Amino acid sequence: xxxxxxxxxxxxxxxxxxxxxxxxxxxxxxxxxxxxxxxxxxxxxxxxxxxxxxxxxxxxxxxxxxxxxxxxxxxxxxxxxxxxxxxxxxxxxxxxxxxxxxxxxxxxxxxxxxxxxxxxxxxxxxxxxxxxxxxxxxxxxxxxxxxxxxxxxxxxxxxxxxxxxxxxxxxxxxxxxxxxxxxxxxxxxxxxxxxxxxxxxxxxxxxxxxxxxxxxxxxxxxxxxxxxxxxxxxxxxxxxxxxxxxxxxxxxxxxxxxxxxxxxxxxxxxxxxxxxxxxxxxxxxxxxxxxxxxxxxxxxxxxxxxxxxxxxxxxxxxxxxxxxxxxxxxxxxxxxxxxxxxxxxxxxxxxxxxxxxxxxxxxxxxxxxxxxxxxxxxxxxxxxxxxxxxxxxxxxxxxxxxxxxxxxxxxxxxxxxxxxxxxxxxxxxxxxxxxxxxxxxxxxxxxxxxxxxxxxxxxxxxxx
Numbered sequence: 339x340x341x342x343x344x345x346x347x348x349x350x351x352x353x354x355x356x357x358x359x360x361x362x363x364x365x366x367x368x369x370x371x372x373x374x375x376x377x378x379x380x381x382x383x384x385x386x387x388x389x390x391x392x393x394x395x396x397x398x399x400x401x402x403x404x405x406x407x408x409x410x411x412x413x414x415x416x417x418x419x420x421x422x423x424x425x426x427x428x429x430x431x432x433x434x435x436x437x438x439x440x441x442x443x444x445x446x447x448x449x450x451x452x453x454x455x456x457x458x459x460x461x462x463x464x465x466x467x468x469x470x471x472x473x474x475x476x477x478x479x480x481x482x483x484x485x486x487x488x489x490x491x492x493x494x495x496x497x498x499x500x501x502x503x504x505x506x507x508x509x510x511x512x513x514x515x516x517x518x519x520x521x522x523x524x525x526x527x528x529x530x531x532x533x534x535x536x537x538x539x540x541x542x543x544x545x546x547x548x549x550x551x552x553x554x555x556x557x558x559x560x561x562x563x564x565x566x567x568x569x570x571x572x573x574x575x576x577x578x579x580x581x582x583x584x585x586x587x588x589x590x591x592x593x594x595x596x597x598x599x600x601x602x603x604x605x606x607x608x609x610x611x612x613x614x615x616x617x618x619x620x621x622x623x624x625x626x627x628x629x630x631x632x633x634x635x636x637x638x639x640x641x642x643x644x645x646x647x648x649x650x651x652x653x654x655x656x657x658x659x660x661x662x663x664x665x666x667x668x669x670x671x672x673x674x675x676x677x678x679x680x681x682x683x684x685x686x687x688x689x690x691x692x693x694x695x696x697x698x699x700x701x702x703x704x705x706x707x708x709x710x711x712x713x714x715x716x717x718x719x720x721x722x723x724x725x726x727x728x729x730x731x732x733x734x735x736x737x738x739x740x741x742x743x744x745x746x747x748x749x750x751x752x753x754x755x756x757x758x759x760x761x762x763x764x765x766x767x768x769x770x771x772x773x774x775x776x777x778x779x780x781x782x783x784x785x786x787x788x789x790x791x792x793x794x795x796x797x798x799x800x801x802x
Contacts, residue, residue: 373484378476378576379458380405383448384423384466385413389527390627391423392516393507397470397624399430400512403477405462409435409452414442419466422523426516444802446601450590453583461582465573467627468496469507475622479576482617486689490582490614491606493575494622495553498545501527501538503625537630544770545628547752547763554755557618564707565691566615568714569606574624577605581614596801598651600644607648610707611655613695631773638777640802642718642784647800649715650792654701656715658708665703719785722778745771 380398384391391410398408408427412420420436427434453461460480464470472478472494479492507513508525517523557567570577585608589597597604606616629637649656691706693699700708728737749767756763791797 371484373481376459376480376484377457378403378405378460378462378480379407379409379452379456379579380462380464380476381409381411381448381452382464382466383411383413383445384415384419385442386415386417386419387466388415388417388419388422389525390467390469391419392426392513392523392525393469393504394464394466395423395426395432395434396507396510396513398464398476399432400473401470401476402474403480405433405476406458407433407435407456409437409456410466411437411448411452412439413444413448414439418523425520425523429516429519430512444595446595446597446801449577449582449601449605450586450595453577453579453586456579458579460576461579462576463572463574465626467499468573468624469499470574470622470624471497472622472624475574475624476576478619478622482619483576483578486615486692488613488615488689488692488695489578489617490609490612491570491575491577492617492619493570493572494619494624495549496571496573497549497623497625498542498628499625500542534630537632540631540773541628541634543766544631544634544773547767547770548774550756550763551748551752553618554620555751558620560707560710561618564710565617566610566707566710567606567618568610568616568707568710569603570616570618572600572602572605573626575602581609581612585609585612593798596799598644598647598800599640599802601802603641603644604648604651607652607655607711610705611652611697611700613693613699613705615691615707634773634777635780638780639784639787642781643788643800644802645711645714645718646785646788649711652711654697655705655708656712658700658704658706659712661702661704665706668703718781722781725775725779726782741775 382391382394387394395408398405410420410423420438423434424436426432449461449463460483462476462479470476475494479494482492483489504525504527508517513525517525553571560567582605585605589608609616693705699705725737725740728734728740745768749764749771752767753760753764791800
C-alpha cells in the first residue's frame with residue numbers, strides 16, 4: 339500500500355505539510371470527456387476468498403455507476419469462492435464472467451491480461467478481500483480519471499477490515515436475503531482461539547493508525563503539492579486501461595511478470611515516470627482485510643522491497659531533485675523564448691501539473707513529483723540506520739530524545755487529523771508505537787536483502 343510502513347516526521351512528511359499550506363496548482367484545463375460515457379470493467383483477482391467474495395460483489399452491485407463486466411479471475415482456489423460468486427451473481431443478475439486457473443500465477447498477469455483482452459475505458463481492480471463502503475466509489479474514481487489526460491489511476495481511502503465491519507456488511511438486507519436462500523453458504527471467517535483474535539485485533543489497530551496518518555495527512559499533502567501520490571492503493575483502484583496496457587507492452591519484454599514484490603508500487607512508479615499522475619480521493623473509502631500481526635513482517639517486506647526495487651528500476655525519476663535547476667532553466671525558456679512559448683501555448687492538453695509525457699522528459703529534466711520517492715527512500719534508509727547506530731554505540735540519551743520527540747510529533751499529527759475520534763487516536767497511537775518502531779527496524783532486514791539481490795546474487799525475479 340505505502341512506500342513507508344511507519345509514520346515518522348520525515349522529509350516526505352515535511353513536503354506534505356508544505357503542500358497543505360501551498361494548495362493545489364490551478365490552470366484552465368482542456369474540457370475533459372464526459373466521464374458518464376466511460377465503459378468500466380471490474381476485475382476481481384481471487385485466491386481462496388469464499389468468506390469475502392460475496393461482500394466484494396455486493397459492494398459492486400450497489401454502485402451508482404455499474405460496470406459493463408464483472409470479471410472474477412480465480413487464481414487456483416481450492417475452496418468454494420467461485421461457487422459462492424456464481425450463486426450471488428445469479429440471484430441478483432450480475433454480469434459475472436469467471437476465469438478459472440488451475441494453478442496460481444499471481445495478480446500481475448491478471449491485470450495485464452484483462453487490460454489486453456477487454457476494451458473498456460477503465461479497468462477497475464477490486465481485490466476479493468475488499469469491499470467498497472461508498473456506493474459512488476467507482477463513479478468518483480472514474481470521474482477523477484476523466485478530469486485530465488494526465489491522470490492514470492484513482493483510488494479512495496483504504497481502511498483495515500475489523501470483525502465488526504464484516505458483521506455490519508453481512509447484516510445488509512441483500513446479503514441476508516442471499517444467505518437465507520442458500521443455507522449451505524457461510525461467510526464467517528474461520529475462528530481461532532484467543533491468540534488468533536489478538537493478532538487480528540492488533541493488526542486492525544496498527545493499520546488503522548498507519549493508514550490514517552498516510553492517507554489523511556501525507557498523501558493529502560503530496561496531492562496538494564505535486565498532484566499525485568507515488569502509487570495507488572492497489573486493492574480498489576481505477577486505471578485508465580490503455581495506459582496500463584501500454585505499460586505492460588513496454589515492460590513485459592524486459593521484465594516479464596516480475597514487476598517487483600508489489601505490482602501496484604511498480605505500476606505507480608512507471609506511470610509517474612511517463613508523466614502521469616496517481617490520484618487519491620478523500621471522500622470515498624473501502625475496507626480491506628489485512629494479514630494477522632504475526633504475518634506483518636512479510637507484508638512490510640513486500641511493500642518495502644518493492645519500493646526499493648522500483649527506485650532501482652526508475653532511477654531517472656529518483657534523480658529528479660538533482661535536476662531542479664535544469665527544470666527551472668527550462669521553465670524560464672518556456673516563458674521568455676518566443677518559439678518555445680508559442681509551442682507551449684499550442685499544447686492541445688492543458689491541465690494542472692501538466693508536463694510533457696514520456697520517459698525522455700524524465701531522463702532529461704526529471705519530474706517535480708520525483709521528490710516524493712526520493713525523500714521516502716532517504717528516510718527509509720537513513721532513519722532506521724541512525725537508530726541502529728545509536729543502539730550499537732550505546733548512545734542512549736540521544737536515542738531516547740529522538741524517540742520521544744518523534745513520537746510526540748507523530749502522535750500529535752495523528753490526533754489532529756482523526757476527526758471525531760481524537761482521544762481514542764491519541765491513546766491508540768501511543769499504544770502502537772512499539773509496533774511501528776519494530777516494523778521500522780525490520781526495514782533494515784529488507785534493505786539487506788535488497789542489497790544482496792543487487793550486488794551479490796544478481797537476483798531480479800522480484801514478484802509478489
